[in-house]
Amino acid sequence: MxxxxxxxxxxxxxxxxxxxxxxxxxxxxxxxxxxxxxxxxxxxxxxxxxxxxxxxxxxxxxxxxxxxxxxxxxxxxxxxxxxxxxxxxxxxxxxxxxxxxxxxxxxxxxxxxxxxxxxxxxxxxxxxxxxxxxxxxxxxxxxxxxxxxxxxxxTRQNLPMPALAVAPPWLTGWAAQLDPSGMSDELAGAVRQYLTRLRTLTPAAQHHLGTQLVAAVCAAVGRPVPTEYPPYHVLGAVLARRQQLSRG
Known part of the structure; x- marks a missing residue:
């Protein structure tokens, strides 16, 4: 695999x-x-x-x-x-x-x-x-x-369903106003990797890497950084919005 x-x-x-x-x-x-x-x-x-x-x-x-x-x-x-x-x-x-x-x-x-x-x-x-x-x-x-x-x-084997990001309910309204077209595939991939490996990171690493990614993502989409939420909430909301637009 x-x-x-x-x-x-x-x-x-x-x-x-x-x-x-x-x-x-x-x-x-x-x-x-x-x-x-x-x-x-x-x-x-x-x-x-x-x-x-x-x-x-x-x-x-x-x-x-x-x-x-x-x-x-x-x-x-x-x-x-x-x-x-x-x-x-x-x-x-x-x-x-x-x-x-x-x-x-x-x-x-x-x-x-x-x-x-x-x-x-x-x-x-x-x-x-x-x-x-x-x-x-x-x-x-x-x-x-x-x-x-x-x-x-x-292609004959049953392929696993892709893991999709989900926006927290309290950030769905904020995410719905985003235009994630400014995000590069490399940045989106880094966000995906961070979210999928979140549980393997120490709290300090979660905060440090998450804060850097949130800053980069918000700069790419042209929105201020929402400081009242954990980084993984913001990243999940942005990635979910990007996936939603990509699917249709």
């Missing part, structure tokens, strides 16, 4: 996909790619023979087939399905961003190019680079994941 912090600073723990399941998904995708390559090669062969094409067109056909099979297939499938090639779908895997959100074309393209060039084929020694980098990574990332800022996770 690995902990992710979403854009609204919600903590999630997701099961990381390791080499056995990823290898199974890769082999299934490889079979599909081989079938795609055979289909394209046969179609191109018939077309070029019928047109009596010269050697330049044969080279073009080879390049198009390779690019389509090695790059276009993984990029297209992961973009359309938001992180699931056919092999990953069969093995219950999905590619997600570092904040556990769905990937887009940019992430899929980075992973696809890195897979073709570094992880598997041109420089990857038939997947040796991908295996080594995955073994060296705490989250099982290959080079393409590192470059794209993605992680492959299992």
């Amino acid at each position: 690995a902990e992710f912090t979403t854009g609204e600073a919600v903590a999630l723990e997701l099961p990381i996909a390791r080499i056995p399941s990823r290898a199974g998904a890769f082999l299934l995708d490889l079979l599909i790619q081989l079938g795609l390559a055979a289909t394209l090669a046969y179609g191109g062969l018939m077309l070029l023979l019928a047109a009596d094409a010269d050697s330049a067109w044969w080279s073009v056909m080879s390049v198009v087939t390779l690019v389509t099979v090695l790059v276009a297939y993984p990029v297209t499938s992961e973009t359309v399905s938001r992180g699931r090639s056919l092999g990953k779908l069969a093995f219950g895997l999905r590619v997600v961003r570092a904040d556990a959100g769905p990937i887009d074309f940019r992430h899929a393209l980075t992973r696809g190019l890195a897979g073709a060039i570094v992880d598997f084929w041109m420089l990857g020694a038939f997947g040796a680079i991908a295996v080594i980098s995955s073994l060296c990574s705490r989250d099982g990332k290959r080079v393409g994941d590192v470059l794209a800022g993605t992680v492959v996770v299992h």
Whole structure:
């Protein structure tokens, strides 16, 4: 399991996909790619023979087939399905961003190019680079994941519900007037970490860290610091407001 912090600073723990399941998904995708390559090669062969094409067109056909099979297939499938090639779908895997959100074309393209060039084929020694980098990574990332800022996770297991911050009743009115858009994701993450680890801190550490975070948060949202409440009450109210706006 690995902990992710979403854009609204919600903590999630997701099961990381390791080499056995990823290898199974890769082999299934490889079979599909081989079938795609055979289909394209046969179609191109018939077309070029019928047109009596010269050697330049044969080279073009080879390049198009390779690019389509090695790059276009993984990029297209992961973009359309938001992180699931056919092999990953069969093995219950999905590619997600570092904040556990769905990937887009940019992430899929980075992973696809890195897979073709570094992880598997041109420089990857038939997947040796991908295996080594995955073994060296705490989250099982290959080079393409590192470059794209993605992680492959299992999706068949029941995922825990995210822990949402709750505003104290006496601060709901104050929090409702806030515009937390000025808070950065890093600051929101620090607040989330403080609140989730509050019980492990000494009273002195709770007050010291909480006071610093309240000052930073209030400066970001443009409101004076409410000194009559404990820091964790204020931080919980601000974070709850941010999460409320992020959900809709």
